[in-house]
Amino acid sequence: MLHKLLELSKQPLFRVGVLVLVLAVFSGLGYGLYTTQTTPPQPIQFPHSRHVALGIQCLYCHPGAWRQASAGLPSTQKCWGCHQQTPLTQTSVELQKLAAYAENGMSIPWVPVAMLPDFVHFNHRPHIAAGLNCENCHGEVGKMGIYENPQVLNMGWCLTCHRERTQDDPEKRIKLLDCGTCHY
Numbered sequence: 001m002l003h004k005l006l007e008l009s010k011q012p013l014f015r016v017g018v019l020v021l022v023l024a025v026f027s028g029l030g031y032g033l034y035t036t037q038t039t040p041p042q043p044i045q046f047p048h049s050r051h052v053a054l055g056i057q058c059l060y061c062h063p064g065a066w067r068q069a070s071a072g073l074p075s076t077q078k079c080w081g082c083h084q085q086t087p088l089t090q091t092s093v094e095l096q097k098l099a100a101y102a103e104n105g106m107s108i109p110w111v112p113v114a115m116l117p118d119f120v121h122f123n124h125r126p127h128i129a130a131g132l133n134c135e136n137c138h139g140e141v142g143k144m145g146i147y148e149n150p151q152v153l154n155m156g157w158c159l160t161c162h163r164e165r166t167q168d169d170p171e172k173r174i175k176l177l178d179c180g181t182c183h184y
């Protein structure tokens, strides 16, 4: 059996077969990683860049970021209020999808991308109050097509900034590095 296999392994075709198998397994693994680390497909290909270029403020669409824990997403009506009138709506495939949601009174099932596990407490309000910009954490959204996180939103990322921002305030540092500040 082993002997036969050794013989076989000298055949070029067999080697090609093994190579194909190995590549298939690795690309499968690669794909698994890829899909967990990149943006999922969205129901409408919403281009941030083009809306920000029009001068629409982040807070117009995500008003909660200013005073609440969650930033929130715009309602279908907020999109439709504008797009009902834009000429592009007649011809764009993406905007036809928006029209269908609006006419059926449905909300758009956006897939969350900037999201933490339930056992972590994050609140936008104190961060904005401390003078941070959206871009500090979400990257250059104004240049993005579909939104993607600029970095993995893990504990190390939170702690690095909490350390950086409390260099001259040891008391605040203790609080911002305390487990109970984010986990309770």
Ligand code: HEC
Binding pocket: 044, 045, 046, 047, 050, 051, 054, 056, 074, 075, 078, 079, 080, 082, 083, 086, 088, 092, 093, 094, 095, 098
């Ligand atoms: C204040 C008005 C306004 C609001 C609100 C608005 N849009 Fe737009 N949107 C525009 C304009 C104007 C364009 C065309 C921009 C350009 O030509 O670069 C556009 C472009 C688009 C496009 C690109 C269409 C294509 O095929 O090229 C999509 C998709 C889109 N908007 C979806 C949405 C969705 C979804 C919402 C709600 C979350 C929304 N828009 C909210 C004004 C708006």
Ligand code: HEC
Binding pocket: 042, 046, 048, 051, 052, 056, 057, 058, 059, 060, 061, 062, 073, 074, 110, 111, 112, 113, 114, 115, 134, 135, 138, 141, 142, 146, 147
């Ligand atoms: C015209 C409305 C509109 C404007 C203006 C807008 N956004 Fe958004 N934003 C959306 C919509 C719709 C989504 C959901 C689709 C997606 O994730 O791409 C979204 C998604 C996001 C997300 C991910 C949300 C999630 O659920 O994971 C972040 C972060 C974000 N926007 C930040 C910003 C920032 C920062 C700005 C300003 C530079 C901005 N947005 C301007 C409509 C808008």
Ligand code: HEC
Binding pocket: 058, 059, 062, 065, 066, 069, 070, 071, 072, 073, 114, 115, 116, 117, 122, 124, 127, 128, 132, 133, 134, 135, 136, 137, 138, 153
């Ligand atoms: C200190 C970092 C930080 C800053 C600054 C920040 N965000 Fe976020 N944002 C996050 C994190 C972390 C999440 C995920 C929160 C969760 O899942 O509980 C998030 C989630 C979001 C979401 C999707 C979920 C939700 O909260 O509705 C949107 C939209 C968003 N941010 C928009 C904004 C906008 C707009 C600004 C600027 C006004 C902003 N963020 C400023 C870190 C930040």
Ligand code: HEC
Binding pocket: 116, 120, 121, 122, 123, 126, 127, 130, 132, 136, 137, 153, 154, 157, 158, 159, 161, 162, 165, 176, 181, 182
């Ligand atoms: C870019 C910098 C930055 C990042 C990234 C960041 N934070 Fe913060 N965070 C701050 C600053 C600055 C404060 C202090 C606000 C103040 O002056 O009290 C703060 C305060 C907090 C507080 C305390 C709020 C209060 O009630 O006083 C919590 C909780 C918190 N952050 C959670 C998180 C979590 C969870 C993450 C990661 C998902 C995170 N932060 C990422 C800068 C950041």
Ligand code: HEC
Binding pocket: 116, 117, 120, 153, 154, 155, 156, 158, 159, 162, 176, 177, 178, 179, 180, 181, 182, 183
């Ligand atoms: C500034 C906010 C913040 C502080 C302070 C913080 N954590 Fe976390 N922690 C997070 C975030 C965000 C996650 C989820 C993302 C991740 O797994 O990295 C997390 C995840 C975890 C996890 C799960 C890890 C995993 O791999 O699933 C454990 C355990 C944990 N933290 C323990 C602690 C302990 C112990 C402390 C105190 C020494 C602490 N955390 C302090 C934000 C924080």
